[in-house]
Amino acid sequence: MTDHSIELTVNGVARSGAAEPRTTLADFLREELTLTGTHLGCEHGVCGACTVLVDGEPVRSCLMLAVQARGTEVTTVEGLADGATLHPLQQAFMESFAFQCGFCTPGFVMSTLALLRDEPDADEARIREELSGNLCRCTGYQSIVEGVLLAAQRAREEGAVL
Amino acid sequence: MSQAVGARSVGARVLRSEDPRILTGRGRYIDDFTFPGMLHAAFLRSTVPHGRLLSIDVSEARALPGVVAVYTGEDMARLSTICTPGGTIGMNAMPGIKCPSFYSLCTDKVRYVGDPIAMVIAESRAIAEDAFELIVEDIEMLDPVVTYADALAADAPLLFEEYDDNVAMTGEMTIGDIDAVFAKADRVINATVNVHRHQPVPMETRGSIASWDAAEEKLTFYTATQSPHMIRLLMAPQLGIGMESIRTISEDVGGGFGLKNGLFREDVALAVASRDLGRPVKWIEDRIEHLATGGQAREEMAEMEIAVDADGVLLGVRMNARLNSGAYPWDPFPGAMMVGTLSALFQGPTKLEAIAATSTAVFSNKATYVSYRGPWATADFLRERVLDIVARELGLDPLDVRRRNYVHLGEEPLAMLTGQPFTGVTTQESIEQAARIVGWDDFKEIQRAAREEGRYLGLGMASYLEAAPGPKNHATGQSAAGMLGNETSHVSVEPDGSITIITQQHPHGQSHQTTLAQVASDELGVPFDRITVKYGDTDITPFALVSTGGSRAATMANGSVLHASRTLREKILAIASELLEADPRDLEITDSTVNVVGTPSISVSLAEIARVVAEEPDRIPEGVDRELTASHEYDGGEGGWSGGTHCCFVEIDVETGMVEIPRYVVVEDCGLPVNPAIVEGQVRGGVAQAIGAVLLESSAYSDEGQFLASTFMDYLLPTTTTVPNFEIHHLESVLTDPDVNFRGVGEGGMIVAPAAIVSAIENALEPFGVKVREQHLPPARILELIGAIPTE
Numbered sequence: 001m002t003d004h005s006i007e008l009t010v011n012g013v014a015r016s017g018a019a020e021p022r023t024t025l026a027d028f029l030r031e032e033l034t035l036t037g038t039h040l041g042c043e044h045g046v047c048g049a050c051t052v053l054v055d056g057e058p059v060r061s062c063l064m065l066a067v068q069a070r071g072t073e074v075t076t077v078e079g080l081a082d083g084a085t086l087h088p089l090q091q092a093f094m095e096s097f098a099f100q101c102g103f104c105t106p107g108f109v110m111s112t113l114a115l116l117r118d119e120p121d122a123d124e125a126r127i128r129e130e131l132s133g134n135l136c137r138c139t140g141y142q143s144i145v146e147g148v149l150l151a152a153q154r155a156r157e158e159g160a161v162l
Numbered sequence: 163m164s165q166a167v168g169a170r171s172v173g174a175r176v177l178r179s180e181d182p183r184i185l186t187g188r189g190r191y192i193d194d195f196t197f198p199g200m201l202h203a204a205f206l207r208s209t210v211p212h213g214r215l216l217s218i219d220v221s222e223a224r225a226l227p228g229v230v231a232v233y234t235g236e237d238m239a240r241l242s243t244i245c246t247p248g249g250t251i252g253m254n255a256m257p258g259i260k261c262p263s264f265y266s267l268c269t270d271k272v273r274y275v276g277d278p279i280a281m282v283i284a285e286s287r288a289i290a291e292d293a294f295e296l297i298v299e300d301i302e303m304l305d306p307v308v309t310y311a312d313a314l315a316a317d318a319p320l321l322f323e324e325y326d327d328n329v330a331m332t333g334e335m336t337i338g339d340i341d342a343v344f345a346k347a348d349r350v351i352n353a354t355v356n357v358h359r360h361q362p363v364p365m366e367t368r369g370s371i372a373s374w375d376a377a378e379e380k381l382t383f384y385t386a387t388q389s390p391h392m393i394r395l396l397m398a399p400q401l402g403i404g405m406e407s408i409r410t411i412s413e414d415v416g417g418g419f420g421l422k423n424g425l426f427r428e429d430v431a432l433a434v435a436s437r438d439l440g441r442p443v444k445w446i447e448d449r450i451e452h453l454a455t456g457g458q459a460r461e462e463m464a465e466m467e468i469a470v471d472a473d474g475v476l477l478g479v480r481m482n483a484r485l486n487s488g489a490y491p492w493d494p495f496p497g498a499m500m501v502g503t504l505s506a507l508f509q510g511p512t513k514l515e516a517i518a519a520t521s522t523a524v525f526s527n528k529a530t531y532v533s534y535r536g537p538w539a540t541a542d543f544l545r546e547r548v549l550d551i552v553a554r555e556l557g558l559d560p561l562d563v564r565r566r567n568y569v570h571l572g573e574e575p576l577a578m579l580t581g582q583p584f585t586g587v588t589t590q591e592s593i594e595q596a597a598r599i600v601g602w603d604d605f606k607e608i609q610r611a612a613r614e615e616g617r618y619l620g621l622g623m624a625s626y627l628e629a630a631p632g633p634k635n636h637a638t639g640q641s642a643a644g645m646l647g648n649e650t651s652h653v654s655v656e657p658d659g660s661i662t663i664i665t666q667q668h669p670h671g672q673s674h675q676t677t678l679a680q681v682a683s684d685e686l687g688v689p690f691d692r693i694t695v696k697y698g699d700t701d702i703t704p705f706a707l708v709s710t711g712g713s714r715a716a717t718m719a720n721g722s723v724l725h726a727s728r729t730l731r732e733k734i735l736a737i738a739s740e741l742l743e744a745d746p747r748d749l750e751i752t753d754s755t756v757n758v759v760g761t762p763s764i765s766v767s768l769a770e771i772a773r774v775v776a777e778e779p780d781r782i783p784e785g786v787d788r789e790l791t792a793s794h795e796y797d798g799g800e801g802g803w804s805g806g807t808h809c810c811f812v813e814i815d816v817e818t819g820m821v822e823i824p825r826y827v828v829v830e831d832c833g834l835p836v837n838p839a840i841v842e843g844q845v846r847g848g849v850a851q852a853i854g855a856v857l858l859e860s861s862a863y864s865d866e867g868q869f870l871a872s873t874f875m876d877y878l879l880p881t882t883t884t885v886p887n888f889e890i891h892h893l894e895s896v897l898t899d900p901d902v903n904f905r906g907v908g909e910g911g912m913i914v915a916p917a918a919i920v921s922a923i924e925n926a927l928e929p930f931g932v933k934v935r936e937q938h939l940p941p942a943r944i945l946e947l948i949g950a951i952p953t954e
Contacts, residue, residue, distance in 0.1 A: 022288065036194035037187015039416070041365045042449040046874035049365060077187035086185060094181040097839040100847065101671030102184025103191060103365040103416025128882040135874070137365050137417050138671045140846030141882045 006066050010035065011079025019066035025059070026050045028066035029076060037077040037106050041135065048134035051107040052076050058114040077106035080113075088160035089113060092151035093144070100138035107134050112148050116162045120155055122148075167690045171680040175839040176690055178676045180669075189414040192369040192386040193446045200371065201230055203432055203445040204290035206280040206297055207455065208272035211308075211527040211867025212319065213301040215268050220280055222296040228289035231439060232297070233281045233431065235269035241434045242266065242400050245427070247493035250396050251707065256499055258332040261491045262322040266400075266431040272301060273321055273489035274527045275869045276455035281431050283443055306527045306867030310463070310484050313524035321489060321525040330487045331498035331523035335505055337579040338516025343478035347469035351555050355547050357916075358938040359461035359486065359861040360854075362534045363879060364670075366416020367447035368456055370429050372436035381408045381433055386415045388423040388668050389709040390700050396425035396493055401433055412698045415670030419851070420533035421457045422670070423711050424492050450872045457532030458861040459497075460937075461486040462540040464504055466548065474552050474563040478516035481505050481544075485523040487531040494707075497531025498523035503538035509578050510545050511589035511627045511805065512567045517579060527867045533711070535848060536628070536913035543937060546624040546917035550924065551933075560623060560921070561602055564593050568625065571896070577637075585633035585802060586896035588831050589625050592807040595893060596623065596829045600809045613929060618814045620926025624917035627805040630713035630832075630906025631798045633898065642717065642801025649718035649798075650704035653682060653726040654791035655734065657776065659754050659769030661686060661693040667719045668697055668709035672844070672908060677715075677836045678723045685727035686734075687751030688768065704793075713906025717798055720836060721902035726794035733787050734771060740782055741766050741774065800899035804906050806830035808849070808918040814926045816948055819941030821857055821923060823886045831893040833905040841907050842890050848911020849888060854880040855912075856919045856939055 003018035010033060017032035024043075029035045029052070041049035043062045050061040053075040080087035086094065089112060099105045108131065115122060115130045122130070127148050128141075136144060154160045165177050183189050220232040233241075244263045248254040254261035268279050280297055284290035305319045312318060313328040321328055344350065370385040381401065387393055390410035398405040415422065428445055436443045447456060467480040485501035505519030536542075549567060553560040568589040569575065577583045597603075605621045612619045634642045643649065652664040663682055667674045679693035686693075697703060708714075731751065738756035739746040742764055750759050757765035774781055775788050782788050811825040828845055835841040858878040862870040871877035897903045916937050923944070924934040930948040939947075946953045 020288070030193075031196075035187070036191075037189075039191070039366070040193070041367075042874050044449065044873055044875075047365065047449075077185075081186045084182075086182065090185040093185055094177055097175075097178065097843055099181070099184060100673070100843055101365070101417040102180065102189050102414060105184050105189075106187050109185065132881040132883045135365065135879050135881065137363055137419070137851070137879065138847045139843055140850030140880075140885050140888065142846055142885070142887045143843060145882065145887075 004067055006070055008069050008071060009073040011075055021065065021067055023066045024062050025064040025066050025069045026061035029061060035076050035078055039103055039106055041104065046135070047104070048111060049104050049107040051110040051134065053110055053114060058111050077109050080109070088154060089151045089162055092154060093147035096143050096147035096150055098139070098144045098147035104134060104136045108136065108144055113162060116148070116152050116155065120152060122152065124149060165691065171683040171690050172836050173834065174837070176676060176680055176837055178673050179679065180673060180675050191366055191414045191416050192371070192384060195371055195384050197371065197373060197442040200442040200444055201283050201285065201439065202287040202290050203435065203443050204282050204287055205278040205428060206282065206294050207451070208268070208277040208279055209275060210272055210301050210303055211275050211306040212304040213272045214304060215270060215272055215279065216300040216302055218280060219298040223282060223293040226289065226293045226296060228285045229282060229293050230285065231283040231435065232293065233267060233435060235265050235267040238265040238267045238431065238434060239269055241438055242430060243402050245400055245430065245493060247491040248496045250399060251494045253494055253496055253499060259496060259498055260325055260330055261496055262324060264490055266427040266434070274529055275867065276451065276529060277489065278427060281435065283435050283439065308526055308528070308863055308865060308867050310486060310524055313526050321527070328525045329522060330491070330525050331501055331521065333502050333521040334519065335502065336518040338478065340478050340480065340516040340518040343516045344469045347477050348472040349470050349556065351468045351470065351551060352466070353468065353548065353551050354463065354465045354935055355544055356463040356936040357460045357540045357543060358936065359458050360859040361458040361861050362419035362421040364417030364419055364421060367449060367452040368422070368426060368428070369446040370432055371442055371444040372432040373442040374436040374440060376440050379407060381437070383408060383410050383433065385410060385412050385429065386422055387412050388418040388670060388711055389706065390668055390698055390703065391705050391709065392494065392707055393425055393429065394700055395707065397430060397433060400430050401437070410700045412668060418670045419535045420537060420711065423533055423708060424495060449874065453872045453877050454869045455529055457492070458488065458529045459532055459534035460540060461531070462501070462504060464544050468548055468552065470552050473566055474556050474558045475566050476512055476514050476548065476552065478514065479508060481508070481517065481519040483519055483521040486526050486528065487523045488526055488528040490530050492530050492532050495533060500537055504541050504544060506580060507538045507541035508545050510542060511569055511587055511625060512545065513569055513575055514579060528863055535851060536909035539913040539916065542626045542913050543917045546921065550921050561593065561597055564623065564625065568593065581635065581638065583633050583635055586898045587627060587803055587805065588893055588895040589627065589805055592805065592829045592831060592893055593623065593625060595891065596807040596809050596827060599891065600827050618816055618926045620812045620814065620922040622810045622918050622921025622925055623807060624914050624921055625805065625807040626910065626914040627803045628713060628906065628910055628913060630804040631717045631801045633801045633803065634798065642798025646708050646712060646714065648795045649722045650793055650795045651719065651722040651726045652704070652791060652793045653723065653730045655768055655772050657772050659767055659772055661688050663693065663695045663723055664702055665695060665697050665719055666704040666706040666709055667715050670710065672710060672715060673837070673840045674715055674719060677840060678719060680836055681720045681723050682727045685724055686731055688754045692754060713804065713908040716832065716836065716904040716906045717801060717902060718796060720904045721799055722794050722796035724902055725796055726792045729794060730792035733790065733792060734768065736786050737771055737775065737782055737788065738766055740786060741771065799902050802833060802898040802903065802905050804832045804910055806893065806910065808914050810918040810922040812922040812926050814923065814944060816950065819944035821939065821944065823853065826886050826888050828888055828890045829893055830890065830907065830910060831895045832907040833903040834894055835892060836904050838892065844907045845890055845911045846888050848909065849915040850880050850885045851912045852915030852919060853885055856916055856937055857884065858940060860938055
C-alpha cells in the first residue's frame, strides 16, 4: 500500500511521518512518532485506553485513521507533565492511588482532562457517567473517581490549570 | 519524586514510586519495545470448534511481498520438541490426571475456536494478517464437545484420541468419618451449584518478542508475564536448549490476574521462528484473540449432599465436583487439577467434621482453562452458598448460621480436616464487626417497608480464609511458604549510598516497587525515595517458578526484604564501627547516615562507607565483611491466614432484571498492611471483578461450540457506573510472627465477593421463592428466575 505523508502538531510540536491509508492514528503515534504512552486495549473503540485529544476533543485513536488527523493538533499523555513536575491532574491521580498496572491510565488521563475542562464542576455522578467509556480492570474505579474529584477541587480552590 | 514520609514508612499511605512513570506515559509495556530488524507475527486461528486438519497450503501466503515466513504445525514438529504440559514440574504425574502433548501450532486436529493453525511472519503485522486470506486449509468438521454432558457421553467424540474418553482428571477424597456424620445428621439437604466460565481480561493482552542470538546461541525473550523465570524453565525443553540459554526480560505488565502465569503456545512459536530466521519476532495479541484464546477460567459445578444438625451446623458434605478444562492443558498448571480444590478447600473457617468427594474434570472444545485471581474460589462460593441454603431450609438467620459454623479463635477444632492449623483465624470477629456496620438486624424492617413500595432490597454476607501464605504447620513441619517455595531477595548499598532491592516478584499493579522499599526503609534507616526496587530481568533476579501470584508477596517478599535488610544493616554497622571506632551496638542509621546514638556528630554516611569499601578497603580490617550486599531466603516464618467478611446490599428492578449495588462493606484481615491505600486498591479491584463475574461477564459458547464473547461489546466488563464505592475496614488481627505479619490480599476480594453478591440477590428475590444455585445473574437470568420471562 502507498504511504501518505502526515503532518500534524503533537503536544505542541510540529511532527510529520508516513502512514498507509489504513494506519490508525494510534499506530501512527506509537510506531511512526514513537509516542508509546498511548495504549491499545481493544482496537474496537470500547476500552478507551487509546484516548487522545484531537483539536481539544477526546478521540479513540484506534478508531481514527492517521490520514484523518492531518493538520490537527493532537495531545497525548506525554504532553502534560512539565519535566519532572506532574500535571495537576496527574498529581491528583497519584495522591489518590488512582491506578495500579497503568495500562488504562493514559486513556483515563486524557478523558478526564477533556471532562474537567468542559465541566469543571462535574459531580461524582457526572464523572462516573462520563468515564464509563474507559475500562480499568485493576482498581474498581473508586480511586480514579477520587482522583478526578481531587483535581477538580484543586482547580476550583487553588486555580490549578487543567 | 521526593515525599516526606513519617518516622515509620510501613503502615503509612506512602505514594507509589510507579506512578510518575505510568501517569506520564513512560511505562514500558511489551508493545513499547522495538528492535532493529524486528519482524511481526500473526496467528491464523481455527473458526471451527472441532475438526480434523486434513491439509494446509501456505504457498501463496509465503509469496506475498513483505511476508518472510509462514509456519505450520508440521514446521513446529520439525523445529521444536513437543510440549508436555505440566511435565517440567511434575504436574502431569498427579494421580488421575491426563496431560496430552501438543505442538504450538495444530498438527492433526483443531480443538477450539481460536486454535492456532499457522503463524505468518512479516515486515508488519498488517501484512502478516493480509496473508491469512492466501492460506487454504481443509478441515473435516467433527462433532463439538461443549458441556459436561457432551464430554461424558458414552459415544462422545474424543478431543484427544490417544485416550479412551474426555476425562482430564479424576479423583476421590474422603476426610473424616463421613458415614457417621450423615448418620447423626438431623437433616440432609441436596443442592447443585454452578459457576460459569469467565476470564481474567487484563487490559494489556498477551504479547512477546523473541530475539535469538545465533552467535551466542541464546534467546532473549521479552514478554508480559507474572513469572519471568517460569518462561525460561518451561520453554527450554521445547527448544531443546538449557534454561541458562534463555534470558527473560519483562518490565511493566498491564495486568495479569493469574492469566500471565504460564507459558503460552504462541510464545514457543515465536521463539522457534526467531531462531529459524535469526531476527527478533514480535507478537501482540489483539483483543478478539485474547477473549477467544488468551485463557478462560472457573466453569465448575458441584452436586452436594449436605448433612446438618437442627441448629444449622454443617456436619459433613458429600460432593460430586466437575470442572470443564477446555481443550489444551495449561503449562505448567493444567486446569483440570483445580477440580480437587472444590472439595479440599470447601471447609474454610467452618467446623466441618467430614467431607467425601468425587472429582471429574473434562476436556472440551473451549479455550484453555487458566488460573484467575483466587483460582480455588469456587470452593468458597460453594461453602458460602451452602451456609445460606442451610439457613433458608431451616428457617434460620444466615448470620446466626455463620456464628454457629465458623471456628472461634483458640477453641476446638484447632485445625482443618486437611491438617492446616486455624492459627489466628478471626472470621467470627469479622462477621460481628460487619454485622454491626451494616445494621444486619435492622435490615429486615427496611427490606419489609421497601417491599411494600414494590422495591426489592437484599443484603448478603460471605466470609473466607485464604492461605496467603497460610500458617506454618508445627505438627508436620510444613513451612508457611508451602509448595511454591521460599523467597529470596538481594539488598545492596549503591556507591551514592542509595539502596537497591532485587526481588523475585514481578509486580503488574501490586505496587511492590513501593511496598518493598517501605519495608527496607524502616529496617535500614534510609529514606523511602533513596530505595530502588529492580525486577523482571532473569539475569539478575533470583529464580522463582511463580514470581507474583498466589497473594504471596505480602508475607514472602516483604519478609525476605525485611530479613535481608537486617543482615545488610549488621554489615553496614560492622564497617561503620571500624571507621567510627565505636561499638556497633552503640550505632544507629538514620537518614542514610550511621551515627553514635545520642552523638549525631560522630557519623559516617552510607555513601562514604560505600566509597571507603571501593577506594580504601584497607581501612577496614581483615575479617570484616566488606561486601555491601545481603540476601535472605525466607520460608514465610510463622505465616498466617488472610480472610474477612463481605456484606453486599442490592436493589433489584424486577421489571428489567437490573441489579444495583448501593452499598458494599468489607471487613478484611490481612495482618498489618504495609500500605493501607495499596491494600484497599487490591480489595476494591477484586470485588469489582466479582461484580463483573456475577452481573455481566460470561465466556459464552453456543451449543455448536462457537465462541460468543469475542469483543468488549459481548464480553462486558464492569464500568464506573456498575461498581460502587466500597467501605473497607481493616481488622488487624493476631500477630503470629515475631517480625513479619503482613499477609496477602490480592485475591481475597475476588474469592469471597461472588458469594456475598449472590447471597444478596437471593435475599432480595425471596418474595418470589427463588433459589439461586448459580453465579452468573445478568438481567435476563434474573427475569427468568422470577418467572417474568420463560427460561431458555
